[in-house]
Amino acid sequence: ELKVEQNPLFLSMQEGKNYTIYCNYSTTSDRLYWYRQDPGKSLESLFVLLSNGAVKQEGRLMASLDTKARLSTLHITAAVHDLSATYFCAVDEGGAQKLVFGQGTRLTINP
Amino acid sequence: GAVVSQHPSWVICKSGTSVKIECRSLDFQATTMFWYRQFPKQSLMLMATSNEGSKATYEQGVEKDKFLINHASLTLSTLTVTSAHPEDSSFYICSPGQGVDPEAFFGQGTRLTVV
Numbered sequence: 660e661l662k663v664e665q666n667p668l669f670l671s672m673q674e675g676k677n678y679t680i681y682c683n684y685s686t687t688s689d690r691l692y693w694y695r696q697d698p699g700k701s702l703e704s705l706f707v708l709l710s711n712g713a714v715k716q717e718g719r720l721m722a723s724l725d726t727k728a729r730l731s732t733l734h735i736t737a738a739v740h741d742l743s744a745t746y747f748c749a750v751d752e753g754g755a756q757k758l759v760f761g762q763g764t765r766l767t768i769n770p
Numbered sequence: 771g772a773v774v775s776q777h778p779s780w781v782i783c784k785s786g787t788s789v790k791i792e793c794r795s796l797d798f799q800a801t802t803m804f805w806y807r808q809f810p811k812q813s814l815m816l817m818a819t820s821n822e823g824s825k826a827t828y829e830q831g832v833e834k835d836k837f838l839i840n841h842a843s844l845t846l847s848t849l850t851v852t853s854a855h856p857e858d859s860s861f862y863i864c865s866p867g868q869g870v871d872p873e874a875f876f877g878q879g880t881r882l883t884v885v
Contacts, residue, residue, distance in 0.1 A: 690872055692874055699881070700878075700879070701776075701863055701876050701877060701878050701879040702814075702863070702876045704873065704874070704875070707872055707873055707874075709872055747813065747814070749814075749874070751872075751874070755802060755867040755868075756804070756865065756866070756867045756868060756872075756873075756874040757804055757816065757819065757867060758804070758814075758816070758865070758874055759816070760813045760814045760815070761813065762812075762813050763812075763813050
């Protein structure tokens with residue numbers, strides 16, 4: 660059974676600081692997703708990582724994938740308040756967008 | 771990217787009644803639709819997978835007689851919560867399985883509140 664674990668689950672940080680969210684998964688997969696969710700809203704796609712060593716960046720967010728270690732990271736650079744949200748990683752179970760989600764990381768960025 | 775339209779975005783119903791949630795794929799044919807449920811402050815959990823023209827498959831612990839899924843066409847899948855109870859109050863989100871495009875798209879979600 661595929662399990663996906665994120666840490667930390669809660670993260671409170673100051674604007675301007677850097678931090679990393681970690682996502683570990685238990686079985687082999689070559690598709691890993693990162694999503695953002697604002698309160699009361701659905702999921703907003705951030706990144707799709709498809710191969711070992713993949714690195715993608717968008718603005719202050721950068722995601723990477725190490726399939727050998729079964730680890731993905733979401734790095735936040737010089738955080739701003741607008742990045743406050745819950746971030747989920749998810750792993751594709753079987754290659755047909757059937758996703759298993761991590762617990763989510765609730766990120767709060769304080770001025 | 772693929773456009774997925776989910777309706778309604780929110781619904782309040784009385785205990786014991788049924789509620790239907792629709793999920794439409796607007797610009798592609800979805801042979802598979804995944805239905806997820808998210809309780810407050812929790813993660814998303816897969817409830818069931820619907821396949822066009824065949825029976826849906828349900829995850830362990832999900833009552834198939836309570837959560838009726840219909841996938842009668844390649845552009846429409848529906849989830850009906852029958853005899854709803856307050857513990858069914860949740861955020862329900864659909865996501866089509868595509869296979870070609872690795873991106874996974876989600877509907878806008880439906881907030882169900884059972885009173």
